[in-house]
Amino acid sequence: MPQDDARDAETLIARMGAAARAAAAALAHADAERKYAALIGAAHAIVESEAAILDANAEDLTYAEQKGLSPAMIDRLRLDPARIRDIADGLRTVAEQPDPVGRVLAEWDRPNGLHIQRVATPIGVLGVIYESRPNVTADAGALALKSGNAVILRGGTDSIHSSGAILDCMKRGLRQAGLPEDAIQMVPVRDRAAVAAMLRAQGLIDVIIPRGGKGLVGLVQAEARVPVFAHLEGICHVYADRDADLDKARRVVLNAKTRRTGVCGAAETLLIDRGFYERHGEVLIRDLLDAGVEVRAEGELAAIPGTTQARPEDFGQEFLDMIIAAKLVDGVDGAIAHISQHSSGHTESILTENDATAARFMQRIDSAILLRNASTQFADGGEFGMGAEIGIATGKLHARGPVGAEQLTSFKYLVTGDGTIRP
Ligand SMILES: NC(=O)C1=CN([C@@H]2O[C@H](COP(=O)(O)OP(=O)(O)OC[C@H]3O[C@@H](n4cnc5c(N)ncnc54)[C@H](OP(=O)(O)O)[C@@H]3O)[C@@H](O)[C@H]2O)C=CC1
Numbered sequence: 448m449p450q451d452d453a454r455d456a457e458t459l460i461a462r463m464g465a466a467a468r469a470a471a472a473a474l475a476h477a478d479a480e481r482k483y484a485a486l487i488g489a490a491h492a493i494v495e496s497e498a499a500i501l502d503a504n505a506e507d508l509t510y511a512e513q514k515g516l517s518p519a520m521i522d523r524l525r526l527d528p529a530r531i532r533d534i535a536d537g538l539r540t541v542a543e544q545p546d547p548v549g550r551v552l553a554e555w556d557r558p559n560g561l562h563i564q565r566v567a568t569p570i571g572v573l574g575v576i577y578e579s580r581p582n583v584t585a586d587a588g589a590l591a592l593k594s595g596n597a598v599i600l601r602g603g604t605d606s607i608h609s610s611g612a613i614l615d616c617m618k619r620g621l622r623q624a625g626l627p628e629d630a631i632q633m634v635p636v637r638d639r640a641a642v643a644a645m646l647r648a649q650g651l652i653d654v655i656i657p658r659g660g661k662g663l664v665g666l667v668q669a670e671a672r673v674p675v676f677a678h679l680e681g682i683c684h685v686y687a688d689r690d691a692d693l694d695k696a697r698r699v700v701l702n703a704k705t706r707r708t709g710v711c712g713a714a715e716t717l718l719i720d721r722g723f724y725e726r727h728g729e730v731l732i733r734d735l736l737d738a739g740v741e742v743r744a745e746g747e748l749a750a751i752p753g754t755t756q757a758r759p760e761d762f763g764q765e766f767l768d769m770i771i772a773a774k775l776v777d778g779v780d781g782a783i784a785h786i787s788q789h790s791s792g793h794t795e796s797i798l799t800e801n802d803a804t805a806a807r808f809m810q811r812i813d814s815a816i817l818l819r820n821a822s823t824q825f826a827d828g829g830e831f832g833m834g835a836e837i838g839i840a841t842g843k844l845h846a847r848g849p850v851g852a853e854q855l856t857s858f859k860y861l862v863t864g865d866g867t868i869r870p
Pocket residue numbers: 576577578579601602603604605637639642643658659660661662663664666677678679680681710711712765767837838839840841
């Protein structure tokens with residue numbers, strides 16, 4: 448990266464970070480009503496600004512089409528009136544949730560008379576790096592605000608105009624509620640040097656939340672000096688056990704792969720128990736092929752007409768497309784061994800009617816979300832009833848799985864005595 452670009456990016460992030468710090472200090476003790484008003488105001492602004500948001504989105508779509516983005520990525524970027532209404536609804540849902548700041552998480556008395564409370568607090572300044580999905584600008588901004596944090600957003604560059612138009616609405620809400628506009632900021636340039644500068648912004652940004660795939664993972668591993676809540680790729684598995692119900696298995700496998708292939712909760716590998724295969728044959732593979740999915744199969748499955756031979760690297764690959772890797776495994780232990788080796792710790796699903804088998808799968812696989820007889824596409828804060836999500840945390844520290852406002856808080860201890868001294 449040229450030196451000048453890096454210096455410019457560092458200056459930009461330092462300026463934004465200082466403004467965010469000041470805003471975070473004000474937000475930390477903003478009352479719940481003000482934050483509610485800001486979110487409802489932002490929702491009104493989104494609805495009123497539909498035309499402006501669609502114009503900005505058209506500009507992004509033209510750029511993305513010229514760049515040759517895939518249909519799944521274009522779909523992720525595209526806004527329409529229904530999606531804009533969903534964004535406004537998401538803001539209202541977050542507004543209506545209980546304020547997470549100041550909640551007493553636990554309290555107890557000590558024999559010496561001390562009363563101890565553990566109370567939820569904002570974290571401070573969040574830096575969120577995410578893909579070209581404009582609704583995340585509203586979701587991440589809203590969840591940060593609800594949890595009393597300031598946020599610096601760095602969305603995918605293909606969505607820069609759409610995200611900018613949504614940001615204007617968020618700022619309008621903040622202004623109307625008398626809260627600092629710098630509580631929600633967005634990096635206004637496409638230059639990726641700003642991402643690296645965010646990762647190194649110790650003292651300005653308290654935590655970085657990266658949502659993305661391999662390129663971002665590599666950068667975060669190499670550059671991050673600020674603590675990270677990783678929201679990284681979803682290499683999600685579905686395992687069809689010998690005791691699966693065939694109808695349920697067929698429904699879930701198709702949905703897990705094809706509902707939306709571009710989301711991080713889409714299934715990327717199908718593992719079929721030999722016992723299931725002996726009983727039901729190629730039905731799951733046939734359903735996928737009939738739906739237009741490219742099935743990269745290993746071993747006996749590769750003999751099924753229409754499949755292609757899998758290469759070793761297809762397992763553990765995030766296709767984000769109408770492609771799935773498939774192989775036979777020996778029972779639940781075979782599935783556990785495969786998933787433990789290849790998963791990214793995001794979401795896995797077992798299809799079985801056998802409680803003991805399901806329990807073994809759930810206990811022994813260490814991913815953020817484990818499902819039984821349900822599609823991996825449920826990996827979503829909204830579907831979990833959390834209103835919105837920053838994303839699915841794939842790391843293990845602090846937060847895991849869908850991250851909503853509650854997970855964006857830390858805590859402190861409030862200890863009350865009565866002239867109490869330690870002997
Ligand atoms: N766990 C979760 O909650 C989620 C995970 N994801 C994952 O995101 C991925 C899909 O999105 P995709 O658009 O491909 O994600 P990318 O990783 O390509 O992009 C995400 C963001 O990271 C930036 N970025 C990526 N690589 C670099 C780099 N080397 N240097 C600087 N910035 C970088 C992008 O910037 P730029 O615009 O410049 O490319 C963008 O802002 C999938 O892997 C999916 O599983 C997606 C959503 C949620």
